[in-house]
Amino acid sequence: MKIGLITTRKAPGREGSVMIEVADQLAHRGHSFESIYPEDSLIDLARVKIEYDLYLLKAGTPAALAYAGVLDLAGARILNPYPVVMQMKDKVLASRILADASVLAPEAFIASDARHFSPLLAEGPLVIKPYLGGSQGRGVQIIRTIVELDSIGSEQDLMFAQRYHQPEGRDHKIYRIGDELFGVRRVWPARTLEDKLGEPFELTPAMKQITTLCGDAFGIDLYGLDIVVSDDREYVVDINTFPGFKGVSGAGRLLADYITRVLDRQGS
């Protein structure tokens, strides 16, 4: 079967090693695997048609999401499903969906201007994030003072803030591929490749439960979570569709297995 990976063009040598392995594994099983780059394509909307049995929506850029939206309307199979990806990209909606599923997450706020957040600083620092998109920590800032807040102003149409919880130790990433859960501890911000790979850790029963709750809330089982442990409580600070799975041993093969299962299901 034909699999299309909706992605962004990486500098040579910067391609995600996990996806390269996935492509290899799928090729061994007789599937074709091609990359699609909506960013540097000219898409004729009259001619968009479904060319792959399954699309993997890896990139979260506006062009990738727009392209996936058109494919979804046309009835394409997309992993993760496009409507779910859009819910997860919308931080306000995502944080509310998680809260409704009894997932512990930092208090979250939105405003059109960062200065609207200033009364919140009296109770402690905030983490400011771009509302839509943003990944790998891009655009994330910890704000402690009104002066810092003023320096952000209204750079964007929409600002999203979370209450900052001082993490104990490194950032915790949890990845889920089907029924398999993986924990990776990582320093933030990650600077070297070693930083990015992080170090595997054993998930506590509480973390496993949180992870399952998050997936159930969105109806998916392929995602990543960012968890901050603070005052012995585990806060879900972000949920990502189709993360890089860096540091997960055997991720390429597990993903290929997972994709094969999805393909088999669709074929039946």
Add this chain to the structure above:
Amino acid sequence: MKLFFMVVRRVPPVPSPILVEAYDLLRKRGYEVGESIAEEVLTGCDEIEADQDMYILKSHTELSLGLAGVLYTRGARLLNPYPSCALTQNKIIVSRLLREAGIPAPSTWVTGDLSLLKDLASKMQLIIKPYMGHRGAGIVKVNHPDDLAAMTAPDYPVIVQEFIPGSGEDLKVYVVGDQVFGVQKPFSETSFAVPGRPVDISEEVRDISRRVGKACGLGLYGLDIIEGPSGPFVVDVNYFPGYKGVPDAARMIADYIDGYAQGEFELKSPAPEPARAEAAAD
């Protein structure tokens, strides 16, 4: 019954006379009417509750749409339906919906890289606009491939449409339910603020306009039409437009909202429901 209007900050900050009149009419019929401007407040995501009987989304800002999305997932009734509004803001999706419904629209492309348009621009004049947005903001006409070099690289994908030569005036069509009105005004980036001249519209445009509402799942909406040599083309669709220049607009809008609130009719969104999404977990 409590109605809540999600409106936008206006410049200058005076309320829209059409809305003020519509509120008044609705109150006389026994509705409680409230409104807010999302941009003027700080919203705690956990505080958003669907405690009104119906929300009317008038604002097109990202913040208002975000809030509307939360209200929608919490079971609130919205007019126009939230999925219809979210789709209509995305011109890529709209173009595709119109095409599927067989509604005449210009040839449309999407790209993030303007240099890929050189071939197209040497064959035809192009209109470039942001894929999200409304009110004509950021629209550029490309007459010649060289014009592309002078443009700044876009941060977001752009919609590229074949330029359809018309009369130089936009036909703005405003729709309330199945009532269709046309006003004509010279095209400009700020033309949304200018009331047009009411004009008679053809049966063809009337029919196209109603089909656009069905295709997009909208009941209160507007469209921009260019009457080209080969007939009318829909170049833009917006939910809940300003209705400037439409005679008796406030009463019609109030009637429509009243009827919708009472469940006299429904609107069907083309949006794929998240529930439809194949749950991968099993």
